[in-house]
Amino acid sequence: MRIWLDGGLQDIESARVSVFDHGLTVGDGIFETVKAVDGRPFALTRHLDRLTRSARGLGLPEPDHDEVRRACAAVIEANPMPLGRLRITYTGGHGPLGSDRGEHGPTLVVALGETTRRPDATAAITVPWTRNERGALTGLKTTSYAENVVALARARQHDATEALFGNTVGQLCEGTGSNVFVVLDGEIHTPPLASGCLAGITRALTIEWTGAKETDLPLDVLERAEEVFLTSTLRDVQALRRVDERELPGSAGPVTAKAVRIFDERSGEDLDP
Numbered sequence: 001m002r003i004w005l006d007g008g009l010q011d012i013e014s015a016r017v018s019v020f021d022h023g024l025t026v027g028d029g030i031f032e033t034v035k036a037v038d039g040r041p042f043a044l045t046r047h048l049d050r051l052t053r054s055a056r057g058l059g060l061p062e063p064d065h066d067e068v069r070r071a072c073a074a075v076i077e078a079n080p081m082p083l084g085r086l087r088i089t090y091t092g093g094h095g096p097l098g099s100d101r102g103e104h105g106p107t108l109v110v111a112l113g114e115t116t117r118r119p120d121a122t123a124a125i126t127v128p129w130t131r132n133e134r135g136a137l138t139g140l141k142t143t144s145y146a147e148n149v150v151a152l153a154r155a156r157q158h159d160a161t162e163a164l165f166g167n168t169v170g171q172l173c174e175g176t177g178s179n180v181f182v183v184l185d186g187e188i189h190t191p192p193l194a195s196g197c198l199a200g201i202t203r204a205l206t207i208e209w210t211g212a213k214e215t216d217l218p219l220d221v222l223e224r225a226e227e228v229f230l231t232s233t234l235r236d237v238q239a240l241r242r243v244d245e246r247e248l249p250g251s252a253g254p255v256t257a258k259a260v261r262i263f264d265e266r267s268g269e270d271l272d273p
């Protein structure tokens with residue numbers, strides 16, 4: 001396996017980042033997960049734009065899109081696989097042990113892992129912890145993901161693959177690594193960005209392609225929605241068959257099934273929508 005680090009490809013066994021990297025010591029970094037299908041990245045332009053928005057939000061130097069594109073292409077070419085999870089990580093770089101940032105400049109790592117297409121339907125739980133819709137990091141895709149690690153571990157204990165959060169005012173927000181959509185009276189709704197959720201790229205495409213509405217939704221909408229589905233880079237559109245103790249339509253309900261179909265078609269037509 002060869003990854004991109006410090007401006008070029010390196011073997012994973014010998015590639016080294018400082019043990020004082022601010023991404024490691026304090027979680028001062030941002031990332032993107034990009035789907036690579038048959039050696040081609042999906043929606044890379046949108047991912048690079050979000051990487052830049054996250055960098056601005058953290059006050060990191062803006063990433064050089066040409067370099068990141070070259071890095072992605074090189075890593076994909078060096079590691080052929082049918083379905084890959086391309087991971088772009090960009091941190092504050094070598095720095096002091098506290099929260100002040102150092103002068104060394106950022107670290108860029110691009111790596112690739114093999115993955116398989118997600119199952120058509122899955123289960124999720126809700127967790128009692130909240131997303132903060134007013135935090136300094138709200139809406140940024142930072143490497144400070146330990147809350148998601150804890151929530152996802154809780155989901156696994158309940159035979160679920162995702163944990164859903166409400167925000168501080170009790171509204172539905174998002175999952176640890178996905179956005180959430182509900183069907184009410186046959187119409188698709190998803191929480192607005194003001195709920196504190198990440199501006200998911202799959203979410204944006206799903207809104208564009210299905211006409212889903214952005215609506216403030218109380219967390220308990222999950223107890224009455226006709227259908228619920230998740231969106232993310234690696235899930236695409238994925239039906240939920242269970243939320244907590246509540247069973248939902250076996251495979252995908254009709255509205256979700258249609259959204260899955262539309263997403264598959266449109267994303268197959270254009271690799272950089």
Ligand SMILES: Cc1ncc(COP(=O)(O)O)c(C=O)c1O
Nearest residue numbers: 177178179198200201202232233
């Ligand atoms: C917290 C969070 N919400 C939502 C998403 C979905 O975003 P995307 O569709 O861009 O993968 C992610 C990313 O994987 C995420 O980490």
